[in-house]
Structure formats: structure tokens, C-alpha cells
Amino acid sequence: xxxxxxxxxxxxxxxxxxxxxxxxxxxxxxxxxxxxxxxxxxxxxxxxxxxxxxxxxxxxxxxxxxxxxxxxxxxxxxxxxxxxxxxxxxxxxxxxxxxxxxxxxxxxxxxxxxxxxxxxxxxxxxxxxxxxxxxxxxxxxxxxxxxxxxxxxxxxxxxxxxxxxxxxxxxxxxxxxxxxxxxxx
Numbered sequence: 001x002x003x004x005x006x007x008x009x010x011x012x013x014x015x016x017x018x019x020x021x022x023x024x025x026x027x028x029x030x031x032x033x034x035x036x037x038x039x040x041x042x043x044x045x046x047x048x049x050x051x052x053x054x055x056x057x058x059x060x061x062x063x064x065x066x067x068x069x070x071x072x073x074x075x076x077x078x079x080x081x082x083x084x085x086x087x088x089x090x091x092x093x094x095x096x097x098x099x100x101x102x103x104x105x106x107x108x109x110x111x112x113x114x115x116x117x118x119x120x121x122x123x124x125x126x127x128x129x130x131x132x133x134x135x136x137x138x139x140x141x142x143x144x145x146x147x148x149x150x151x152x153x154x155x156x157x158x159x160x161x162x163x164x165x166x167x168x169x170x171x172x173x174x175x176x177x178x179x180x181x182x183x184x185x
Contacts, residue, residue: 003082003105005138011130013089017122022097024130027075027086039096040068043117052151053115075101087134089116089127098123100131102143110135112145112181114157128161136183143183146176155179 011024043049044063054063075086083105089098098116112131116124135143145163147154158179159165169178 003107003139005085005134009087009134011134013123013126013130015120015122016126021092022120022123022126023090023092024087024100024127024134025090026079027072027088027099027101028079036072036096037065037068039117040071040099041065043096043098043115044068046118048118049115052148052154071099085135085138087127087131089120089123091120098127100127102131102135102140107140107142109142109144110140112143114154124157125160128157132161132181132183140183143181145179145181146173147179148175149177 005026009024009026009029013022013024014020015022041063044054044067050063054067071086074084078084078086078101084101084103085105086099086101088096089100091097096117097120098114100112100114103111103113112128114124114128116127132143143163144166145158147158155177158181161181163179163181166178166180170176
């Protein structure tokens with residue numbers, strides 16, 4: 001069965017802390033404009049996001065705007081070729097607040113990853129849950145995610161989003177906790 005996401009995705013979600021409205025959209029629909037590039041660059045340089053995702057790969061150097069350009073190009077290529085699927089969460093005004101991606105087109109076992117701005121705390125659980133529902137509707141059967149063992153905040157996002165701990169994989173992995181989401185329960 002071929003995966004089939006809607007072409008026009010704009011799903012409203014709510015920040016559970018503030019009640020503010022946000023939208024989950026396809027990253028390929030985001031304009032590659034200076035404001036979005038700056039927003040992505042700023043988020044990826046925030047201590048929690050940078051420390052977990054970019055410090056090692058970038059050797060301690062700041063996340064540059066060129067990486068933000070590459071991220072949006074990679075996102076658009078993924079949608080165009082149906083190889084991976086990147087979603088953004090935006091404010092009602094269109095500002096980028098978070099990203100969530102499905103890293104492959106394997107409906108039986110696809111990895112999910114995400115990051116969020118520290119200025120928009122309270123949106124990640126609803127973002128992940130929305131992307132999981134969209135993935136199930138598109139034809140995915142199983143998603144998985146890994147978190148660093150010390151990253152309880154991220155693990156809690158997954159647990160609140162109906163992922164279940166995969167104890168067997170976690171016990172074999174010294175660095176990560178593993179979580180699995182079954183799209184059809």
C-alpha cells in the first residue's frame with residue numbers, strides 16, 4: 001500500500017499551557033524566506049535543542065543559517081519524493097515553533113524525531129500526537145522514537161502521545177530509551 005498524506009495539511013492544535021492556537025503543516029509548504037530561516041536557526045541554537053542534536057555534529061560551532069536552508073530543502077525533497085515527511089508547527093501568525101519528522105517511508109518501522117523552541121513550551125505532545133494520527137491515516141503501521149536516557153522531557157512527550165516503552169531495545173542500548181507507536185491498536 002502506498003503512503004498517502006493529504007496535499008494541504010493545516011491541522012490546528014492548542015498549547016496546553018497557554019491555550020494559544022498553533023498549526024501543524026507540511027514543511028514543504030513553508031516558504032523559504034528569511035524570517036523562517038532565522039526562526040529555525042535561532043531554535044536550533046537554543047541550548048536544549050543544540051545540546052541534544054547539533055553540538056556533536058557541529059563540533060561546538062553555532063548552527064548556521066545554511067543548515068536551516070538545507071533543512072527546508074531536505075524537507076521539500078522528502079515530500080516531493082515521498083521518502084520522508086517533515087512537519088512544522090507554526091503560531092497563528094505563521095512563526096515556526098517546532099518541527100516533527102518521519103525519517104523514512106517504511107510503513108512498518110519508521111523513526112520519528114522532533115524539536116521545539118523553548119519559547120513555545122506546551123506544544124510538543126499535541127504536535128507529536130497530530131503527526132502520529134496523520135501518519136496512521138497515510139498508511140503507516142508503526143513509528144518509533146529514541147531519546148537520550150537523560151532526556152525525560154522528551155520521553156514524557158512520547159508517553160503522553162501513546163508511544164509505549166520498548167524495554168527490550170532500551171536494555172540493549174546504552175545511550176537511548178526506545179519507544180514504539182502502533183498506528184492501529
